[in-house]
Amino acid sequence: MVTDESSIGAGIGAAQEVLGRVFGYDDFRGDQREIVEHVIAGGDALVLMPTGGGKSLCYQVPSLVRPGVGVVISPLIALMQDQVDALSALGVRAGFLNSSQFPDERRTVEAQFVAGELDLLYLAPERLRSEATVRLLERGKVSLFAIDEAHCVSQWGHDFRPDYLALSVLHERWPDVPRIALTATATEKTRDEIIHRLDLGGARRFVSSFDRPNIQYRIEPKNRADRQLLDFIRAEHAGDAGIVYCLSRNSVEKTAAFLTENGVTAVPYHAGLDNRTRATNQSRFLREDGLVVVATIAFGMGIDKPDVRFVAHLDLPKSVEGYYQETGRAGRDGLPSTAWMVYGLNDVVQQRKMIESSEGDAAHRRQLQLHLDAMLALCETVSCRRGQLLAYFGQPDGTSCGNCDTCLTPPESWDGTVAAQKMLSAVLRLERERGQRFGAGHIVDILLGKSNPKVLQHAHHELKVFGVGTDLRDVEWRGVTRQLLAQGLLAVHGDYGVLTLTEASDEVLFQGRQVWLRREPERVPAKSARAAKQAKTVVDMAPGDVPLFEKLREWRSATAKEQAMPAYIVFNDATLREIAARKPGSLAELGTVNGVGENKLAKYGEGVLEILAQA
Missing domain, CATH: 3.40.50.300 (P-loop containing nucleotide triphosphate hydrolases)
Known part of the structure; x- marks a missing residue:
C-alpha cells in the first residue's frame, strides 16, 4: 500500500508514464487524474462517470502502478473475453475467471495470478461466494479491488444483482487494499445504498457531469x-x-x-x-x-x-x-x-x-x-x-x-382543463351511474359519439357525455388520456387496464383545478441521411482528409478480421481521424497520436505508415 508522500509522488509520475506508454494518451480527462492519484495512494472511491467517460482507466492505470494484481468484479461474463482481448492488444497481462471456462483454463489463470503473472484479473461476483476463490485471492497479491457496474448492488437500481451484496467481504478480508466502485448512473439514494452495502463509508465520491452533449x-x-x-x-x-x-x-x-x-x-x-x-x-x-x-x-x-x-x-x-x-x-x-x-x-x-x-x-x-x-x-x-x-x-x-x-x-402548452373534465366526467358517470369501468379506447369512443356495437350494447349512447368530445380527434383524446395518467389524474386498475378516478380527479371536476397539457408537434424534423453521414465522418476533420480516413478504416476492418477481433480494438475512429489529419511520416511521429500506445505502435505502426505512403 502506498502511504508516504515520496511514494505517492512516484506513483503519480508512474501513472502518467503508463497512460502514455500503454494507452497512448497525453493526459487524463476530467476527474481521472484525481481519482487515479487517490486510488494509487490507497484510498477508496465511488466513481460516477457517464458511459464513454473513461471509467476503466480509473482502475486500470492504478492496477499497473501499484504492486500486485488488480481484481475487477464485473457482472459481464459474456464480455470478459472481449475485455481481456482489448487489454491484451495494449500489452496488458489480463485474465478472467467465470463459469464459462473449462477447469484447465481456470487452473491456468489461477496459477498466473498466484505467480504474479497478471496485471488484471476479472471475476464474476458470484465467485466471491466461494471460499475457494477467497483462498485463491489470499495466496496472491491484490493491488486493488474494482467493483464495476456498482449500481447492481442497489435494490432500486435497474439491474439488481444479489451476488453484489456479498462484496462487503472485500473490506473485511482485505482491509488495507483500496476499493473503487464505478457506475455510469446513480441518484443520491442509489449512491448512498452503494456506499452502505459495499461498506465504503470512508470512500471519496467523484461525481462527473452526467451530460452527454453529443x-x-x-x-x-x-x-x-x-x-x-x-x-x-x-x-x-x-x-x-x-x-x-x-x-x-x-x-x-x-x-x-x-x-x-x-x-x-x-x-x-x-x-x-x-x-x-x-x-x-x-x-x-x-x-x-x-x-x-x-x-x-x-x-x-x-x-x-x-x-x-x-x-x-x-x-x-x-x-x-x-x-x-x-x-x-x-x-x-x-x-x-x-x-x-x-x-x-x-x-x-x-x-x-x-x-x-x-x-x-x-x-x-x-x-x-x-x-x-x-x-x-x-x-x-x-x-x-x-x-x-x-x-x-x-x-x-x-x-x-x-x-x-x-x-x-x-x-405548445394548452389549457386542457375542459378536455380533462370531459374525460374524467365520462369515467365518473360509468363508475357511479352504471358501476362499470372500461379502457381508454371505449371511453374515447363515447366522447366522440361513436355508435359502435360495444357502445350500443351497453347503452352508453344514452350517457350525457356521449358525443361531447368531437372538438378533438381520436389521437388527441389518447394524448389527453396519456397525460392525465402521467399527472395522476387518472389511474389504471386490474388486469384489463380499465380507467378509474383518483383523489386528485375531484380537484379538476369540482374544485376548479386547471390542467395544462402538451400539444405534440406534427413531426420532429429529422436530419437527412446525407447530413447524418457528414456528421459521422468529418467532425474535426478537413474535407480533404476524409478519403484518407476511409482508407484507414478499410485497413482497420481487414486487420481486425484477420485477428478475429472488433475493429475498435485495433484503433478507434478518434485515433484514425487524428492520424488522417496529422499524417505522421515515421513511427516516432505516429507514437505521439492519442490512442497509439507502445504495443499498438509495434503491432500496427508499419501497416498504418504504408497506408499513409500510398495516399
Missing part, C-alpha cells in the same frame, strides 16, 4: 412503432450500428424480423434465446459494422463499442436511470448520436398494470411508481429534455441545450 434526445408519439423505427433508421442512420430496446421477447423477435425484411441488417437478443445464439449475435454486433441489435434491457451493459450511432426505445423504460444507462451506449466516441423513443398511451397503461401486479410490499410498489412518474415527467416535459434529465441526477442547469426535440421544435 447525444440528441428525441421522444415522439407512438403510431405504428415498427414503421416509425424503419423511417428513422433510413432517414438518419442507414448503415450505422444501433441498439433497439423492446419490453418483451416477442416484440424483439418481430421487430428484428421486420427490419431485416426491409433491408436493415438486424439480429435479436433476449434471455429466451439459447446461449449459442445470444453469444453469436453479441459477437456479430461487436465485430461487424452497421449491425442493429434488437434487444430487451438484458443487452448492452459493459459493451465497449464506441461507434453505436443510435439507441432506440419502442417501449417506455421503467426508470430514468435505466433510460440514461441505455441511451448512454450511443456515441461513446463523442461523435453525434441519437437517443430516439416512441411513447404512447398503452405504454403508460402497461407500466401501471405491471406495478400494480408486481411482487413486493407496498413500499416497493411506491418506489416503482416514483421511478415511473419521473420517466413520464421526462416524456411529457415542455422544457429542455436534457435539462430535465440532468436535474433528475442532481445537476440542474437552467439553460436550454439546443440539441433535443423540445429545444429544436418547442411543443
Whole structure:
C-alpha cells in the first residue's frame, strides 16, 4: 500500500508514464487524474462517470502502478473475453475467471495470478461466494479491488444483482487494499445504498457531469412503432450500428424480423434465446459494422463499442436511470448520436398494470411508481429534455441545450382543463351511474359519439357525455388520456387496464383545478441521411482528409478480421481521424497520436505508415 508522500509522488509520475506508454494518451480527462492519484495512494472511491467517460482507466492505470494484481468484479461474463482481448492488444497481462471456462483454463489463470503473472484479473461476483476463490485471492497479491457496474448492488437500481451484496467481504478480508466502485448512473439514494452495502463509508465520491452533449434526445408519439423505427433508421442512420430496446421477447423477435425484411441488417437478443445464439449475435454486433441489435434491457451493459450511432426505445423504460444507462451506449466516441423513443398511451397503461401486479410490499410498489412518474415527467416535459434529465441526477442547469426535440421544435402548452373534465366526467358517470369501468379506447369512443356495437350494447349512447368530445380527434383524446395518467389524474386498475378516478380527479371536476397539457408537434424534423453521414465522418476533420480516413478504416476492418477481433480494438475512429489529419511520416511521429500506445505502435505502426505512403 502506498502511504508516504515520496511514494505517492512516484506513483503519480508512474501513472502518467503508463497512460502514455500503454494507452497512448497525453493526459487524463476530467476527474481521472484525481481519482487515479487517490486510488494509487490507497484510498477508496465511488466513481460516477457517464458511459464513454473513461471509467476503466480509473482502475486500470492504478492496477499497473501499484504492486500486485488488480481484481475487477464485473457482472459481464459474456464480455470478459472481449475485455481481456482489448487489454491484451495494449500489452496488458489480463485474465478472467467465470463459469464459462473449462477447469484447465481456470487452473491456468489461477496459477498466473498466484505467480504474479497478471496485471488484471476479472471475476464474476458470484465467485466471491466461494471460499475457494477467497483462498485463491489470499495466496496472491491484490493491488486493488474494482467493483464495476456498482449500481447492481442497489435494490432500486435497474439491474439488481444479489451476488453484489456479498462484496462487503472485500473490506473485511482485505482491509488495507483500496476499493473503487464505478457506475455510469446513480441518484443520491442509489449512491448512498452503494456506499452502505459495499461498506465504503470512508470512500471519496467523484461525481462527473452526467451530460452527454453529443447525444440528441428525441421522444415522439407512438403510431405504428415498427414503421416509425424503419423511417428513422433510413432517414438518419442507414448503415450505422444501433441498439433497439423492446419490453418483451416477442416484440424483439418481430421487430428484428421486420427490419431485416426491409433491408436493415438486424439480429435479436433476449434471455429466451439459447446461449449459442445470444453469444453469436453479441459477437456479430461487436465485430461487424452497421449491425442493429434488437434487444430487451438484458443487452448492452459493459459493451465497449464506441461507434453505436443510435439507441432506440419502442417501449417506455421503467426508470430514468435505466433510460440514461441505455441511451448512454450511443456515441461513446463523442461523435453525434441519437437517443430516439416512441411513447404512447398503452405504454403508460402497461407500466401501471405491471406495478400494480408486481411482487413486493407496498413500499416497493411506491418506489416503482416514483421511478415511473419521473420517466413520464421526462416524456411529457415542455422544457429542455436534457435539462430535465440532468436535474433528475442532481445537476440542474437552467439553460436550454439546443440539441433535443423540445429545444429544436418547442411543443405548445394548452389549457386542457375542459378536455380533462370531459374525460374524467365520462369515467365518473360509468363508475357511479352504471358501476362499470372500461379502457381508454371505449371511453374515447363515447366522447366522440361513436355508435359502435360495444357502445350500443351497453347503452352508453344514452350517457350525457356521449358525443361531447368531437372538438378533438381520436389521437388527441389518447394524448389527453396519456397525460392525465402521467399527472395522476387518472389511474389504471386490474388486469384489463380499465380507467378509474383518483383523489386528485375531484380537484379538476369540482374544485376548479386547471390542467395544462402538451400539444405534440406534427413531426420532429429529422436530419437527412446525407447530413447524418457528414456528421459521422468529418467532425474535426478537413474535407480533404476524409478519403484518407476511409482508407484507414478499410485497413482497420481487414486487420481486425484477420485477428478475429472488433475493429475498435485495433484503433478507434478518434485515433484514425487524428492520424488522417496529422499524417505522421515515421513511427516516432505516429507514437505521439492519442490512442497509439507502445504495443499498438509495434503491432500496427508499419501497416498504418504504408497506408499513409500510398495516399
